[in-house]
Every structure is written in C-alpha cells, then in structure tokens.
Amino acid sequence: MNTPPMDLEVGWGHVEQGLVKLKNIIEGRDDTPMNADDFMMTYASVYNMCTQKPPHDYSQVLYDRFREEIEKYLDQAVMPSFRRKHNEFLLKEFLQRWENHKVMVRWLARVFHYLDRYFISRRSLPSLRDIGISCFKTKVFQELRFRIRDAIIALINQDRDGNQVDKSLLKNVLDVYIECGILERQRDFYEKDFEAYLLEETRIYYSRKASSWIRQNYSHVEDICHNYWSKAEECLKKEKEIIxxxxxxxxxxxxxxxxxxxxxTVYSKQLLEMELSYSLALIKDNKMEDLSRMYHNHKITQFLEPVSNMFKEHIIAEGTALVSQGEDAASNKASNEISARQQVIVVQIIELHHKYLAYVTDCFSNHFLFHKALNESFRTFFNWGPSGLSSGEMLAIYCDNILKSGANGKLTDEAVEKALEKVVQLVAYVGDRDLFAEFYRRKLFRRLLVDQSVDEDHEKWILTKFKQQYGGYFTSKMETMVKDLGLTRDIKTEFDQYLSSNEIANPGVDLTVTVLTSGFWPSTKTVDLNLPSEMVKCVEVFTDFFQRRRKNKKLTWIYSLGNCTLNGNFEPKPIELIMSTYQAAILLLFNGSDQFGYEDIRAQSNMAENDLMRVLHSLSCAKYKILKKYPSTKTILATDEFEFNAMFTDRMRRIKISLPPAEERRKTIEDVDRDRRFAIDASIVRIMKMRKLLSHQQLVAECIEQLSRLFKPEVRAIKKQIEGLIFREYLERDKDNPTFMRYLA
Structure with missing residues (x-):
C-alpha cells in the first residue's frame, strides 16, 4: 500500500511545534526539556519531506526556511533585548544571546541533519551551522559591533584607570570575534574589526595621559621626569596585565x-630638551634604582642614544678632571710626589671605571649603546696620560706596586686579585697595548731579579687573566720569565749538590745564579767586565757545572743584573754591604790599595764610562760614603781620586747601597718602536703573501686593522715600511698601475 506524500504545510507545522518548544526553553518561558518523542516527530517530518520524490521533495524549501526561521527569531526575540543596555550590561546580554544562539543552531542542525548530510553536500552549499553563525553575525553582530567595541574599550579604559571590571566577561566577548572569524574562515576578523580600533583608542588614551603628565605644574624639572617615568612604568605593567x-x-x-x-617616543624629545637634567642628576647622585627604572621602561633607541651620549660626555668630563690633576701635580710638585699622585689618579680612574661599569650592567642591562659609551669615554681621556706618562706606563707602575704590596704582606690575596682584575679590564682601553706589555715586562723583570719579594702565584694569576683577555702573544715572553724562576730553583739545588760532592771546586763564596732564557727577558747589554779573583772563581765553577749538565746551552754572563753582599771591615765596626756586582767589583779593588785615581779604576775594571760614573757616585757622593772623593764635589770627573773610607760607620750593621738606575724609559720606548717596525713589516708581508696584488690604500687599511689589537700604527709609519720592503725587494709597484703593490715571492 503506497503512503501518500506529506504536504509541505502539514510537515512544516510539525517542525514549527518543535521550534516553538525550543524558543520557549531558550527564552526561559518553558522549563520542561524537549522529550525524545517531540524530537523524533520533528526529525521525521524533515526526513520525510526531503526524501519524497519530486515534485514533493521539499529539501530546497526547508533549507531556505531554516535561514528564515533563524533570522525571524533574531529579529523578533534577540535584537529587542539589547535596547537600553550599555557597557557591561550590553556585553553580558550579548554574550548570553550568543551562547543561546549556539544552542539553537546546534539543535536545529540535528533536526535538519538530513539536509546537511545529503542535500547540502551534493550541491556544495553552506552548512546549516555556518548559516546559523552567519545570520547571527549579520543580524546581531554587525548591528551592534560599534556599541560592543565601544563597551569593551570603555571597560578596558576603566581598568587602566584603576577601576574594578569583569575581565572574564571581556575575555569571553573577545572570544566571539575569534569564533566568528574561524567559522566564517576570516582569520583576520579579530584584527580588522577590533584590534585596529583598540590600537588607535590606546594611542588616543595614552597621548592624553602623557600630555596631562607633562602639563602638570611641578616645582622642579626632576619632579616632572620622576613622576612621568613612575607613572609610565605603572602603565606598562597594567597593559601587560590586560594583555x-x-x-x-x-x-x-x-x-x-x-x-x-x-x-x-612622542615625548622623548620634549623630555630630553630639559637638558637631560633628570638623567644627569640621577647619574651624579648615584640613584641607580631610578636609572634602572628608566631603562627597563624605555628600551627605545631614539631615547637611549641621547642618554648614552650624555652618559659618555659625563664620564669624559670626570675622567678629564682626574687627568688634569695629574698635570697639575707634574708642574707643581717634586718627582717622588708626582709618582705617588699618579698612582692615586690610577686608583681613582679604576674606581671610576668600576662605578660606571656597574651603571652599565645594573642600570642599563649591558645594553650595547652604554657599553659603547663607556668604552669610547675611557679611550678618549685615559690615553691622554698625565704629566707625559702614557696610560700603559701608569698601569704597569700601578701593577708593580700592587704586586709588591701583596708580596710584602700589605694586601691580602683577595685584595690583590681584586685590584688586578680591575687593571685587566682597564688595559682594554689602552691604545698602545704593546707599550703597556713592554713596561709591564720590565717591571716584572725587576720584581723577579732585583726585588726578590715577588709572589709567584699572583704573577701567574694576572698573566693568565691577560692571556685570556688578549691572547697568548701578549704574555708568551712574560710566562717564560716566570717559568725561568722555577728552573733556576732546580739548577740551584743541583749546583748545591755538586759543590757538596766536590769540595775542590767550591769557591768558598755563597753563589746563586739565575739562568734566564735569552730573547724573552728585556735586552740588557753585556760588558766584558774585569772581575776580581774571588768573582772569577765563582764564574768558572758555575760555568763548568752548567756545561757538564746542559751541553747544548751557552751561558752569557750579565754582571749588571747581579747583587753581592760584602763584609766591610771598618775601624768603628764591621758592616755588611749589599750592593750590585758593579759596585762590588769596584770596591774589591781597594783590598789591594787604599787609593785609586779615576783612570786607574776604569783601566782595571774595564767598565763603561757611564756605568763607572754611576757606581763611583753611589759609593762616594750618595747617602753612604764608602769611598772618599778628592776633590769633594758631587760631580765625577776623570781627574778625581778615590780613597777607601776606613772610618765609615752607620747605626745599622747591614745596609743596602743602591745604584742609581739607568735611563730605562727612553730605552723601553725605543725598543717598542723597533718592535713596531718589525710588526708592521710582518703584517704587510703576511697580507701581500695572501693577496699577491693589492692597492696601496687597501694595504694600509688592512695593516691598521691587523695591528690595532696591540697599537694604533700611524699611516706615515706604514708607508715608510712599505718603501723599505720595496727597497729590499719584498714588494714592487705594479707596472700598469703604480697605486697597486705586487708581492715578490
């Protein structure tokens, strides 16, 4: 028996009964849930009307009525509910209606499921769920979007002003933007419809705020800046919470x-035009916390660049003042006072660096602009050098004093290492780093051989730091110097054992020989000095011992570095005399005769004239007058006569007779200049060997770049060495283009 087709109006009447029930439940007019029978009747009606043969297949009609029914519900029930609602109440109502709408669309999609499964899929039509969301967006969201957007911004601004708002409500409303965008495949819906407006309103809000803060009448500029930055900091924290x-x-x-x-950014110029007074005042008053707040709030290059420039100029001003004090000391005080004052200046410069390095690390989080400002400022004033001394020489003298103080127990190990660590940092700002290395090496030379009070652990510690910071080339010679001391101790032990087992060879004099590796220690002239017989015996015994054990090594004796202890048999009382080998060699001559003329002494000693004058002056004209000089003047002349002072006495039984040091500073600078010429030659050859053909200008530039880690070579010096290499046929000018250099293999 054939069942007659269901009439459209009859079937739709069954559907409407279900729709009325659903609307009443959603609107709260019916609290009884829809039972299974009601649902099945509605579903069956839709199914039957969609599966009937044409012309009774009502799939298209039902698809259209689905949209019409939703639109009617939105027009008649939803939109009127938003009347007279604003701000928070509008958002709550909107959110509730959105949740209700999703329930309704979900229920209807189940009822009209057959349409989704067959009719819609075959014809590639929008799904029922998409239609439901689209209707809500068109009928509700588009109509209310300006009011909703204004309400969200109003609540956000209330929160910015410190008022309590329902943030979860704002979050849920904004989620609607995301859902609508995803469902309608518009991923930029949130950005276009809300975010762009939020950014503009945020600009207006904070522009108004910043302007009002600037206009407020504070009594001092510092108050304006301090209050401005404090409030700005709070605003940034608040924005992060809102986000x-x-x-x-x-x-x-x-x-x-x-x-x-x-x-x-907008107001940085206006604030900076206040002569950067607040920032400068904070630096001068050491208010690091306020500086740190400024930096962490405003990591903006346009603002930080002027502040870093001010920071640099302030450091240069302080440093220049310290250097000027050194100049004043050089012009107004005695030489020994100058040296002490210079060391005080070095300490002050180190403290200045430590202070502003803390600003860079703690206040400015190691920002490169402030590191650059610190580096440039110290390189600017520190390399001027007060009273004619270079910065490298001043630091070398300071290191020498620190290491001597540590060795003498005046400073603890921790204090020594802390002071030396700061020196290592400061050496980075020395322009002529090779000059510092040479002065340091010569001071190390005296500590190791002359002062005999060095702490070897400290010496090794700072050399390790230098090596880590500036490379092995910087410390290779100095490391060998320290290493030689250890080898010397081993040699002394062997020599003592040799003498104890060979009494015939024992010279009868306590002898300690320091064996140095040639080429690593500062160059010292060797003189064929005529030694007294006592000293000759010592030299012969040690030479024989050394060559027996180290046949491939050759000894060169440097008497100018030696020290002796003599027993002076004076008539009042015997006194031990500690002096240099040169002094001892001259004084031992008087064992054979009580009086000698200057020329006799020079002939018997074979000593260089300059050295002989220094020695005779120290023995006859200085503090301890071991020799009497005739005539009794302060100047040593070739016609002078010298006599042993048998009546010499002193309250001490042991005295040290110092020998005035030779002029070393000039020689050090000359040696550095010579080494620089060699370094420039090596750099030029190294570059040309790799490039073969290179323009003169580029060769000079690359040479400067290579050598800048040790010193800043002058262009004139490089050009001079290039000409020398051309003369020695290492290079030649290109025949086709004379501005180019060609390497000759």
Missing amino acids: SQVLLSRSERKLMERVQHELF
Missing part, C-alpha cells in the same frame, strides 16, 4: 609598541 587576562597574545607586541611610542 595576559583579556587580549590575545598576538596583540601584545603591537599594543606594547603603541604604548611605548606614545609614552616615550
């Missing part, structure tokens, strides 16, 4: 950039 609790994370960067732009 984390309300907005999408992808809005964070754009929103924070907008806030920072309005608070800092």
